[in-house]
Amino acid sequence: MATVYADAAATAKPAETDTDAVKTASVEGPDAKTPTEHGGSGSSEPSTSVAQAFFARFGQSLIAPVLGILAFLGMWALLAPQVDTSLGALPGPVEVAEQGVALYGEWQASNDAKAEFEAAQEGRIAAGTQAEAFEYSGPPTFIDQVFTSLKTVALGFLMASVVAVPIGLAAGLSPLFNAAINPLVQIMKPVSPLAWLPIVTMVISAMITSADPFLPKAFVISALVVMLCSLWPTLINTAVGTASIDKDLLNVGRVLRLGWFAKLTRLVLPSSLPYIFTGMRLSLGVGWMVLIAAEMLAQNPGLGKFVWDEFQNGSSQSLARIMFAVIVIGLIGFLLDRIMMAVEKFASRNRTV
Amino acid sequence: MAKVRDFWIAGRGVAAAVLMGATLAACGSSGDSSSGEKVKAAVVDGAVEKPNLKFGFIKLTDMAPLAIAKEKGFFAEEGLNVELEAQANWKVLLDGVIGGQLDGAHMLAGQPIAATIGYGTKADLIAPLSMDLNGNAITLSNKVWDMIKADLPKQADGKPKHPISASHLKPVVASFEQQGKPFNMGMVFPVSTHNYELRYWLAAGGLNPGYYTPGDVTGLVDADVKLSVTPPPQMPATLEAGTIEGYCVGEPWNQAAVFKKIGVPVITDHQIWNDNPEKVFGLRKDFAEKYPATTAAVLRAMIKAQQWLDADNGKNRPEAVKILSQPNYVGADYEVIAASMTGKFTFEPGDTRDAPGFNIFFDKFAGYPYYSDAIWYLSQMRRWGQIAQDKPDSWYVDQAKAVYRPDLYLAAAGKLVEDGVIPEDSVPETDGFREPQGGFIDGITYDGRTPNAYLGSFEIGLKEGQTVTASGVTGG
Numbered sequence: 001m002a003t004v005y006a007d008a009a010a011t012a013k014p015a016e017t018d019t020d021a022v023k024t025a026s027v028e029g030p031d032a033k034t035p036t037e038h039g040g041s042g043s044s045e046p047s048t049s050v051a052q053a054f055f056a057r058f059g060q061s062l063i064a065p066v067l068g069i070l071a072f073l074g075m076w077a078l079l080a081p082q083v084d085t086s087l088g089a090l091p092g093p094v095e096v097a098e099q100g101v102a103l104y105g106e107w108q109a110s111n112d113a114k115a116e117f118e119a120a121q122e123g124r125i126a127a128g129t130q131a132e133a134f135e136y137s138g139p140p141t142f143i144d145q146v147f148t149s150l151k152t153v154a155l156g157f158l159m160a161s162v163v164a165v166p167i168g169l170a171a172g173l174s175p176l177f178n179a180a181i182n183p184l185v186q187i188m189k190p191v192s193p194l195a196w197l198p199i200v201t202m203v204i205s206a207m208i209t210s211a212d213p214f215l216p217k218a219f220v221i222s223a224l225v226v227m228l229c230s231l232w233p234t235l236i237n238t239a240v241g242t243a244s245i246d247k248d249l250l251n252v253g254r255v256l257r258l259g260w261f262a263k264l265t266r267l268v269l270p271s272s273l274p275y276i277f278t279g280m281r282l283s284l285g286v287g288w289m290v291l292i293a294a295e296m297l298a299q300n301p302g303l304g305k306f307v308w309d310e311f312q313n314g315s316s317q318s319l320a321r322i323m324f325a326v327i328v329i330g331l332i333g334f335l336l337d338r339i340m341m342a343v344e345k346f347a348s349r350n351r352t353v
Numbered sequence: 354m355a356k357v358r359d360f361w362i363a364g365r366g367v368a369a370a371v372l373m374g375a376t377l378a379a380c381g382s383s384g385d386s387s388s389g390e391k392v393k394a395a396v397v398d399g400a401v402e403k404p405n406l407k408f409g410f411i412k413l414t415d416m417a418p419l420a421i422a423k424e425k426g427f428f429a430e431e432g433l434n435v436e437l438e439a440q441a442n443w444k445v446l447l448d449g450v451i452g453g454q455l456d457g458a459h460m461l462a463g464q465p466i467a468a469t470i471g472y473g474t475k476a477d478l479i480a481p482l483s484m485d486l487n488g489n490a491i492t493l494s495n496k497v498w499d500m501i502k503a504d505l506p507k508q509a510d511g512k513p514k515h516p517i518s519a520s521h522l523k524p525v526v527a528s529f530e531q532q533g534k535p536f537n538m539g540m541v542f543p544v545s546t547h548n549y550e551l552r553y554w555l556a557a558g559g560l561n562p563g564y565y566t567p568g569d570v571t572g573l574v575d576a577d578v579k580l581s582v583t584p585p586p587q588m589p590a591t592l593e594a595g596t597i598e599g600y601c602v603g604e605p606w607n608q609a610a611v612f613k614k615i616g617v618p619v620i621t622d623h624q625i626w627n628d629n630p631e632k633v634f635g636l637r638k639d640f641a642e643k644y645p646a647t648t649a650a651v652l653r654a655m656i657k658a659q660q661w662l663d664a665d666n667g668k669n670r671p672e673a674v675k676i677l678s679q680p681n682y683v684g685a686d687y688e689v690i691a692a693s694m695t696g697k698f699t700f701e702p703g704d705t706r707d708a709p710g711f712n713i714f715f716d717k718f719a720g721y722p723y724y725s726d727a728i729w730y731l732s733q734m735r736r737w738g739q740i741a742q743d744k745p746d747s748w749y750v751d752q753a754k755a756v757y758r759p760d761l762y763l764a765a766a767g768k769l770v771e772d773g774v775i776p777e778d779s780v781p782e783t784d785g786f787r788e789p790q791g792g793f794i795d796g797i798t799y800d801g802r803t804p805n806a807y808l809g810s811f812e813i814g815l816k817e818g819q820t821v822t823a824s825g826v827t828g829g
Binding site: 086087130132134135137139205209216217218297298299308309310311312313314315316318321 | 404405412432434435436437439440441445452453454584586587589590593609613615678679680681683684685686689
């Protein structure tokens with residue numbers, strides 16, 4: 001890929017943005033590599049055709065998205081100051097970026113405070129004025145809240161998968177069982193997380209009565225709500241994938257007298273795996289959305305609480321901080337989706353059956 | 354990480370709680386002194402049993418004693434490791450304390466009282482410390498303010514004469530009624546100080562704020578002005594949206610309306626009732642019984658914080674405002690919080706007046722949980738129908754003694770006096786009842802020993818023998 005960059009730099013300079021695009025593309029990886037890159041664009045070619053070639057190659061994959069983002073940022077910067085709220089004008093991209101930096105600074109300050117607290121505590125324990133070590137009880141920063149949310153969604157998603165995949169397999173293999181659970185699934189599926197929340201809260205509050213439980217109640221409540229809402233895509237996809245297995249395969253299995261377990265692991269699972277992972281990918285997306293809503297309503301630690309607290313603060317920076325949180329929520333959602341996509345691809349890489 | 358065995362299932366938890374209650378009932382020390390006798394301090398000694406604590410609060414400036422106790426190290430001095438967590442609204446906060454997610458909280462005085470008498474969620478909560486005096490105000494939308502402004506009596510300097518009576522709202526309410534629109538105002542919780550103060554102000558001006566019927570929490574029977582619940586931080590936004598025409602709330606949300614130019618504060622609660630008791634520190638009764646030394650340590654830290662807040666005519670207030678403006682506490686802008694916490698209060702822009710008593714945390718025995726304060730709240734609950742039936746005076750006294758716990762306050766404050774941390778004359782010697790109090794906007798005197806006679810002196814409000822049904826007030 002280095003050759004591409006060298007070519008562009010050596011020839012009469014293309015437009016500024018194009019150079020940037022080429023630079024980025026050169027680190028992007030092998031996706032962009034095509035045969036013409038190596039042979040076609042020699043240094044003797046006129047620069048216009050090089051630019052054209054790049055545009056043709058990266059137009060859709062890079063230039064268009066970058067232009068789209070730039071156009072959005074431009075519109076945002078232009079229009080936001082015109083909206084006058086009771087907290088001042090709507091913040092533009094620059095203010096939001098500033099708050100992003102400020103939030104990072106707060107995290108560092110909090111880390112320093114924590115280190116100081118722990119050092120002082122060690123001193124007190126050594127001096128015998130304090131019996132046991134305490135956990136640092138400072139306020140959670142934005143970055144702490146991000147990790148809390150990620151942990152919660154991971155637990156909820158894990159529980160959902162553990163429950164949904166076996167039920168889905170059973171439903172796919174047995175039309176009778178499928179018919180039995182179908183109405184329940186259809187009714188539970190569209191229920192909003194906010195409707196589950198009071199029920200889950202009351203049940204968990206009644207079940208965990210210890211003063212110092214293994215997992216904090218709020219964490220369990222959020223994770224359970226995520227599970228209840230993200231169960232369904234995995235369940236339905238698994239059932240569909242299992243049901244749509246090639247009948248010939250099953251017949252072959254019967255001929256070979258495969259046992260129940262062998263049938264499941266050799267035939268059913270491999271052929272329904274892509275469906276299962278597609279379902280899980282959808283589930284994770286749903287879970288992430290549900291989690292933010294649940295955290296906002298129940299005031300459970302996490303990004304949702306961060307957004308709600310900032311809304312309640314109503315200070316002149318609150319809106320910018322909320323917008324920064326929205327962007328981070330979006331990016332994390334996107335990232336989770338990409339990770340699941342990669343897993344999905346990996347799972348279905350060599351479909352031999 | 355704690356152990357898995359801490360995952361108690363419900364049955365075991367209940368059994369344990371019952372056992373605990375039985376053993377502790379014997380050594381419980383409630384303030385059952387008969388009237389006239391001085392309240393004695395509870396006996397507390399031993400080390401802190403539960404150093405790791407989590408307290409809840411609502412984003413209001415009167416949560417300051419908690420923030421200061423943490424940030425200035427008063428909790429740490431007592432060997433406590435305290436986490437403070439903002440709550441979305443008073444209901445979430447109350448459920449958190451009752452459910453045990455929170456060990457205690459900054460509470461509306463009415464909350465532990467209502468929980469104890471079983472109005473709303475029934476639970477045994479206590480209030481061993483009053484957090485502050487005053488601190489609230491009533492704000493009207495710009496539209497309504499423009500309608501009444503011309504009729505207000507003026508001072509020599511042309512500014513409106515205070516206190517402004519709600520009677521000036523009468524023509525506005527009438528004109529709303531003619532157009533078939535309800536006149537709505539916001540308050541923060543059905544048993545909040547704000548609800549009773551707003552009702553007191555409206556009723557003193559001849560406007561009926563409506564009665565509660567049993568099982569109904571909207572309180573709109575016979576209402577001239579319709580009150581509804583909105584969480585404090587959302588008040589300005591709700592006013593701006595036009596859903597309500599005014600509200601009664603704690604700071605900084607009145608000053609926020611001034612800064613955002615969406616409304617005008619017309620009266621502070623100090624003008625409705627001089628030095629009225631406000632928030633309390635509330636916790637579960639079983640917590641205080643199980644962890645007496647911890648409770649005393651918490652109270653000592655908070656009393657120190659209260660003293661710090663009021664020290665030397667408020668020299669620490671700017672620092673306190675700076676702490677409160679952190680996003681994890683109140684989080685509003687410094688100027689907005691400072692507007693009410695540093696001895697001034699802004700009504701309309703350009704009309705800033707001295708208000709040295711707007712927030713009192715320590716002076717005037719602000720921290721002492723007087724039985725008579727609890728009885729005032731109970732009297733207002735009866736006045737507006739939240740207590741459906743007549744009760745004898747002794748019932749009021751018994752309920753107040755179950756919730757307000759000056760014995761616990763004295764145990765903590767006594768230790769501080771002994772150690773020379775707070776002056777001896779900052780702790781009152783009393784039977785828990787204040788002398789008959791004046792200082793109300795309608796000129797009525799309140800004596801906590803005779804709540805029924807007090808109820809009889811109101812023009813608007815339930816009288817002896819009266820009950821409320823959906824169609825109106827009956828009996829009496």
